[in-house]
Amino acid sequence: MSECDCLNKGGGKKAEGPTYLGLDLSTQQLKACVVDDNLSLIAEAIVQYDTDLPEFRTTGGAHIDKKNNAQITSPTLMWVKALDIVLDKLTVAGVDFSQIVAISGSGQQHGSVYWQKGAENTLKSLKPDKFLHEQLAKSFSVTDSPIWMDSSTKKQCDELEKAVGGPLKLAEITGSRAYTRFTGSQIAKVRETKQEAYNNTERISLVSSFLCSLFAGAVAPIDISDGSGMNLLDIKSKKWNEALLNACGPQLKEKLGDPVPSYNIVGPVSSYFVERYHFNNECKVVACTGDNPASLIGMRLGEGWIAVSLGTSDTAFLWLSQPQIVLDGHVLCNPIDENAWMALLCFKNGSLTRERIRDTCADGSWDTFNKLLESTPRGNFGNIGLYYDKQEIIPFLIGDYRFTKTGCVSKFNSPENEIRAAVEGQFIRIRVYAEDFGFVLNENTKILATGGASKNTAILQVLADVFNAPVYVQDAANSAMLGAAFQAKHGLMHDTKTYLDITATIPEPHLACEPYADVADIYTPMVQRYRDIVGQLTEKK
Template sequence: MSLVVGLDVGTQSVKLLAYDADAAQVAALHGQPLELVARDDGTREQEAQWWIEAIRACFARLDPALRARVTAIGVSGQQHGFVPLDAAGRVLAPVKLWCDTSTQRECDEIMQALGGESACVEAAGNPILAGYTASKLAWLRKHRPEAYRGLATVLLPHDYVNFWLTGERWMECGDASGTGWFDVRRRAWSPQVLRAIDPERDLGRCLPPLADAGATFPLAPAIADELGLPRTVRVSVGGGDNMMAAIGTGNVVPGRLTMSLGTSGTLFAFADRPVVDPQAGWAAFCASSDGWLPLICTMNCTVATELAARLFGLKAQDAEALLAQTAPGAGGVLLLPFFNGERTPNLPGGRGALFGLDPLNTAPANVYRAAMEGATYSLRHGYDAFVAAGLRFERICLTGGGSNSPAWRQMVADVFELPVEVPEQSEGAAFGAALQALWASQRARGGASLAELAQAHVRMRADRAAAPDPERAAAYRIHYRRFLRHLDAVRPLYAA
């Protein structure tokens, strides 16, 4: 009769998923939207308190009888966000998010101090890209010096939610590997990168201890009472949203590939060893388990389709219907969907660009298809780096909001020329957080391994599978090459 709760603190909303493991059913799913502060200089920020208020709202909607059955909570959070705390645990500044590109200068300065991008990869396994936490810490030092002087603890978004739930500060290797100052090979902090951020301060003192992937912590009694939960509830270490989505889609053994079509687009695969690319073609992250999670991220996925729909005043169902009127290639219309700048390819100063318009093809249907194709081609561009490194996959597990679109599922199958499957639980990050909490709470009693637990609970929907269509796949090969040519042509403009 017990329930585990997965909380997913995303960019657009907070979601609460209550899972009944005995019945293998989701007992409840609630969400609360979030605001976003966006400025022309690339700033993307939120207030940490907004997440807490949204979590309270989600629990308030959860039936009291269900709340009484909760035994464990796992937290998933948007990666890379920077939550600065003072010694008393107060947040010192707005939270700069993963999609914030205002810190590109700080990225360059940190890598220059280390000796260049290759030296950075050698020191920690990853370069310092716009969006990573390292540049945000350097930005705080430069632009908010008073907050920097009062800085006592650096937390990531999901770490901060854990801190609010338990009163304790910790990190785990999965989310920590997205900071830029975490050595993914050794699964430890990189003193070289920390010195490059600030050679005059021991930033290691601001970093919380690293917790074991299977550790749990007691829910603070005051928070239990406030949320109407039993005081016996345990909180697992949680992880970044991509790490939790890996668990939620069963991607916890080698050979699996997960694609998430959300605000950002991601591709990731489990590995039992560090997978570092000297050319930095992908992010060499750790998994929120005992493995690693090589990951490719694009910063503009459903962002592109939502903007196209808003441009023409389309509702989601209307936009989906319009796709049936178009063919691969969108009648010659092509979109580079870099509205928030881009990480893969690495163009933090990039912006969206629409090409190929003429009097016959300039129509809402073609522009909307071009947005969907552009977001998909960006992911394919990252996937090519995996393939070039010798990685091979037999199918794609698709998750995120975009996976609800039949047209997008088929497009992914055709562009990647791989069969696509969709898990029953569409909220992969929240579900993964719930499964991690379940695994961690059972671990002390000699429960199943994480891989065994994922195999038992992660199920696919037969009605949402998609297989590549040879004719469309051949057409997309041509249009994808056109996308790459346009990308090469505009690189110098974005670099400048």
């Protein structure tokens, strides 16, 4: 075991009252935290796969196939060993496991785990004097799990879309057209290329339900929210689609089991954890979900809110009452409200593009950048810019495109025009695709900004203006891990308290800026112009 690398937020003091354990099994690390009954952080610990588990020889937590670098996997047993280590780190941090009354977790979406026949019996009979990884070493029929970074399943994606009548029909059923990283096509590839392994697979888990299974001592059900990111689940009926199951592999429904709500109590914690770590045998295991739904939980988004994460990629999380069917982006089942949905929009060109414009137009200075941005009027005299350093997902474009009121130009008249065009263009982009999903902007709309650029008030002011909505900020670091801990309490108390009641103890985000009164007249026409411009550019491709 590696040396302890943990942070005890509680100074070693024992918490008063019940506590909750949340974990996030992400691509590069496993994080765990314990929160008290007020959902305040008591302790946390982290395991970095590359450095803490060098024997698995991962890069960024993954294996990239040398012959086919589109094929990317992670060693399943590495995740098990990471759990062994992180629990030891929490022990050293002084966590009293007997106080924990509920556990939940999140996992990187779209990864899949293949349990060998007989694995469930192994889970049910774990010996407390041995590590988990020692006892589960032979429990996986596929030893390296396909993960979200894999893009080797184009053939299987085409077959999935064909099985139900095309990409739009698949999006109507599952919330997304076929994507190579989604689990349905990954399962189909395993069945085609590793038929013996598929036949010897007793159950198939997502990364989230795999983590849940370890604590429950039995193969745990897939939760509906994470399950909706598989291209297999009907997001309206919340059941597996038979035609899609049949397209992926025989007996797949039995291998997956029936999906459950995200707040479902799977059962009591396994006796292994009671005997080895002194968990209370009454501690409940709540269904684990994907990292994106868990982030929605951790950020405490409700109806009318949109979260915009301004990082290397710009990502938007939307709470939807009734989603529209689109081919770009993803609709998932909402982990908090079974009668609602969530949408996820991801744009590759985020902070690095803003930094490139800063370097070329403001001598690398954010102070200069902000002054130039604020000196240019809202609407930028009708100038609109689209900047894509990398091949963008939506729209599918690369390069810089500049438009004045009269048409396309090679450059704008001044650095301040360039800066405002870049920032306004990025936020108009998010608004356009959010509206396509069915998100309705009105007087109740609020924006939660996170990520590095959320500290820049000048940029946030443009965000508020483009959306004609107030922008709030909060410390949402590790939102998936904290969301898992919040979900543990939500699952335990779901029958008696709402999610908003449960999280009422958490400080509210604070107002960063409000839109100016004239922004609707300025940006509504610009949004339509952006749509027209993108339509023209993509038609030429």
